[in-house]
Amino acid sequence: MVTNKILLLILVTACTISVICNAKGSGENGGLVANFYGQNCSRAEEIVQTVIKRHVSDDPSLPAKLLRLYFHDCVVRGCDASVLLSSTENFQSEQESGANRRLGGFEAIDDIKAELEKECQGIVSCADILALATRDAVSLQYGRPLWEVPTGRRDGTISSALEASRNIPTAFSSFNVIKDIFRRKGLSIDDLVALSGAHTIGVGRCSLFSHRLYNFTGKGDQDPSINPSYADFLRTKCGPNDGRTTVEMDPESSRSFDNHYYEILKDNKGLFTSDATLLTNKKASKVASKMLDSETFFDEFAKSMLKMGAIEVLTGTQGQIRKKCNSIN
Ligand code: HEM
CATH class of the missing domain: 1.10.420.10 (Peroxidase, domain 2)
Structure with missing residues (x-):
């Protein structure tokens, strides 16, 4: 009887902690979940896949470009699509950093975003698009997804060339x-x-x-x-x-x-x-x-x-869902 009560207490405590953790966006995958858009934009992942197929057949070097772009996004301010932001009067974006020279894949992301905005406006983040598009592009040769991409990332509003230079390893790094x-x-x-x-x-x-x-x-x-x-x-x-x-x-x-x-x-x-x-x-x-x-x-x-893909992700009410991937709303 006493043992049962203790077990129940442990169970309730564990569940409470887990709920709090997930609500705060931490937990195993940073608060990301499988098929986050299932309810609000059910065709989101299918659309990403269709557009990526088209782009990879036009440009077979796209999987490599996206894989690098995604890494450079995640390692600077987390996977928040900060690498996609263009410079403005207020900031010199990550793209201006020497470490980001010769980055590519932006057009494919913009194209997917445009398609998704037509399907369900203001729902799918650029950070999730980049995560899904990278997985789909790299996996295409195998006809099955090579890794899981839980979703629910939101987009950042800051992008700094200096931070990119500090956080992206170079060809010369020890x-x-x-x-x-x-x-x-x-x-x-x-x-x-x-x-x-x-x-x-x-x-x-x-x-x-x-x-x-x-x-x-x-x-x-x-x-x-x-x-x-x-x-x-x-x-x-x-x-x-x-x-x-x-x-x-x-x-x-x-x-x-x-x-x-x-x-x-x-x-x-x-x-x-x-x-x-x-x-x-x-x-x-x-x-x-x-x-x-x-x-x-x-x-x-x-x-x-x-x-x-879960590094320092923004979830819940953090950040925003950009209307266009290269600029904040
Ligand atoms: C471990 C530290 C890493 C260093 C120092 C590094 C460095 C580099 C450098 C110098 C290039 C060539 C860039 C150029 O020619 O302008 C490159 C390309 C590339 N990197 Fe890395 N990288 C690292 C890790 C990663 C990781 C973790 C990923 C992805 C998961 C990645 C994906 C790629 C890809 C796919 C390319 C080819 C891009 C293309 O062909 O357009 N790298 N990397």
Whole structure:
């Protein structure tokens, strides 16, 4: 009898805490829920998927663009679509930061937003559109969603180039710098290694790694940590002062989202210093070895994307639902 009462008390207390937590927008997924628009805009997710299919068939590089755009959104002020805001008289937006040069995918997001505003005005946030569109674009080659996207994010009203520069890791960042950035966002070394697998698709600019080929320590030398035959190959693509050319980050399968990144990484063919540096940490290197198993990679990537998508999200009455993704209401 007494035990039953204690059990009941524990149950009630746990439920109360959980309700409060969810109402405050914390909890497991930051207060996000599956199918948030089910009642108010039931075709929202279907519309995102349809528009994305059209855009990816016009531009096969879109999955990579969106995946990077989404990461750069979440790591600065959380996943609040702050990266989509254009500069105004009052602020220099995140887009002006050097770390955000060559970002893309904005037109696809604007197109989805326009379609959704026609279907149900002022309901679906740009932050959720970016989260869903990224998942759908990357998953398209498999015909099934590669990770879950709970929804209910709201849009931020502030975007700062300075904050972007402080929070987005660069091609030149060391392991500790990157690890600290991720840790500040609640992401572990396991998350860092799993999410780095995103570099299995897309391209990078020569100017961000050519020092590794031509002038690593200022003496006309090559980075000793780069695979020599890969360096030879890269030199055929990029001259020493090439500011324009881009090369595929995973040359053998740069349009296919898979775990091939870890194979090239382990072969010292990571393109940037920031990739190669994963092998300099014992734990990260061990995690990268585990990712050589495809099933492990897809499982871990899905878990880490769920975590990334919940970073500092605005929910409930926080923020707003923008009418247009590039400007606040
Ligand atoms: C771990 C720290 C990271 C660093 C230092 C980093 C750095 C970079 C750099 C320098 C580029 C090339 C940019 C250019 O050429 O202008 C790039 C591209 C890219 N990054 Fe990362 N990144 C990191 C993590 C991530 C994460 C977590 C994701 C997504 C989950 C991601 C997704 C991408 C994608 C898809 C591209 C290719 C974009 C395109 O082709 O348009 N990156 N990254």
